[in-house]
Amino acid sequence: MAWFESVADAQRQAKKRLPTSVYSALIAGSEKGVTLRDNQSAFDELGFAPRTAGLSAKRELATTVLGQPVSMPVVISPTGVQAVCPQGEVAVARAAASRGTAMGLSSFASKPVEEVVAANPRTFFQVYWCGTRDEMLERLARARAAGVVGVILTLDWSFSHSRDWGSPHIPERLTVREALRFAPQALARPRWLWAYLRSGRVPDLTVPNMATGGQAPPAFFGAYGQWMQTPPPSWEDVRWLREQWDGPFLLKGVYRPDEARRAVDAGVSAISVSNHGGNNLDGTPATIRALPAVVAAVGDQVEVLLDGGIRRGSDVVKAVALGARAVMIGRAYLWGLAAGGQAGVENVLDVLRAGIDSTVLALGHDNVHDLSPDDVLVPPGFAR
Ligand SMILES: Cc1cc2nc3c(=O)[nH]c(=O)nc-3n(C[C@H](O)[C@H](O)[C@H](O)COP(=O)(O)O)c2cc1C
Numbered sequence: 330m331a332w333f334e335s336v337a338d339a340q341r342q343a344k345k346r347l348p349t350s351v352y353s354a355l356i357a358g359s360e361k362g363v364t365l366r367d368n369q370s371a372f373d374e375l376g377f378a379p380r381t382a383g384l385s386a387k388r389e390l391a392t393t394v395l396g397q398p399v400s401m402p403v404v405i406s407p408t409g410v411q412a413v414c415p416q417g418e419v420a421v422a423r424a425a426a427s428r429g430t431a432m433g434l435s436s437f438a439s440k441p442v443e444e445v446v447a448a449n450p451r452t453f454f455q456v457y458w459c460g461t462r463d464e465m466l467e468r469l470a471r472a473r474a475a476g477v478v479g480v481i482l483t484l485d486w487s488f489s490h491s492r493d494w495g496s497p498h499i500p501e502r503l504t505v506r507e508a509l510r511f512a513p514q515a516l517a518r519p520r521w522l523w524a525y526l527r528s529g530r531v532p533d534l535t536v537p538n539m540a541t542g543g544q545a546p547p548a549f550f551g552a553y554g555q556w557m558q559t560p561p562p563s564w565e566d567v568r569w570l571r572e573q574w575d576g577p578f579l580l581k582g583v584y585r586p587d588e589a590r591r592a593v594d595a596g597v598s599a600i601s602v603s604n605h606g607g608n609n610l611d612g613t614p615a616t617i618r619a620l621p622a623v624v625a626a627v628g629d630q631v632e633v634l635l636d637g638g639i640r641r642g643s644d645v646v647k648a649v650a651l652g653a654r655a656v657m658i659g660r661a662y663l664w665g666l667a668a669g670g671q672a673g674v675e676n677v678l679d680v681l682r683a684g685i686d687s688t689v690l691a692l693g694h695d696n697v698h699d700l701s702p703d704d705v706l707v708p709p710g711f712a713r
Contacts, residue, residue: 485582642684
């Protein structure tokens with residue numbers, strides 16, 4: 330793997346390495362991609378108010394998230410990384426562990442929760458409201474037995490919307506017919522293909538953490554179908570699920586301050602301001618625009634995280650200065666994973682750490698906890 334100096338560079342390498350359909354599944358963005366773009370470009374509208382003399386020679390970036398110590402305010406957001414890299418979420422978990430941070434594991438992940446916790450004991454297990462209550466409890470019990478240290482309930486995905494640019498074809502299972510159909514793309518990406526050939530397995534597109542009742546792991550689309558058929562949860566349902574877990578519980582996907590208050594009433598310990606990386610309701614403004622109002626509403630009662638559009642350390646600093654405890658990253662580490670497996674994710678985390686550190690330095694602080702809205706210039710009308 331060639332070392333990269335920015336997340337943009339990692340993305341360029343990922344694009345070269347991944348078969349076209351896998352790469353486009355990661356870029357994604359629903360409908361016109363308005364939210365996807367705004368998640369990133371809204372950060373550009375925020376300025377900094379730097380200091381020049383009296384800067385600190387050393388900076389402390391460590392904090393805690395959901396009670397877990399982390400070496401910087403960045404944790405891994407849960408994503409299903411089917412077909413990106415044979416080691417999948419285990420490689421991501423190892424990279425996060427080696428860089429001292431926590432791992433969010435998707436219930437649609439390609440690796441079993443037990444393997445991921447073994448690679449990084451600071452793992453939060455992400456669930457969707459999917460199936461019967463008994464099935465949900467069974468999945469939670471398995472995650473608890475595996476040793477996960479928190480639960481993330483994701484509500485920022487309510488329906489799979491179409492994409493103006495055309496969704497990539499994702500097969501139900503990799504049959505011989507599908508393999509032949511996919512062959513030209515795979516052959517055009519020999520390094521990706523070689524990684525899979527060497528690992529001795531093809532991407533089987535199953536979701537082991539969704540298995541229930543002693544059944545074999547379902548295929549991705551089987552589990553997806555179950556989720557689509559499950560009526561969306563009420564706030565009472567959220568409260569019920571929260572009560573089933575006697576540990577840290579993060580609700581991912583809050584945009585409105587009134588809903589942030591309802592989440593607090595439901596007993597959650599943290600929320601993430603999230604719009605599923607622009608993959609849900611297109612036209613939802615960037616998460617960074619919504620953050621200050623959510624922090625004002627509930628920031629003194631629960632930890633407020635943010636995810637969406639983080640591509641550099643200065644984005645992390647802007648979010649923390651505006652009140653986020655930490656951020657969760659999605660595509661940034663997926664590009665690293667595609668470009669270089671575990672080392673690629675470590676590289677991305679190093680890029681973010683260096684960016685956070687140099688921004689905190691230029692702002693004249695010696696600790697991330699000292700960041701405040703005073704460090705950031707917010708233009709009028711930013712919140713929309
Ligand atoms: C390919 C892909 C798969 C994702 N899968 C999940 C998932 O299984 N569970 C979940 O809670 N969020 C999922 N997300 C959303 C991310 O956790 C996160 O909210 C989003 O990626 C943040 O935006 P960013 O990619 O700009 O950092 C997924 C995102 C992407 C791009």
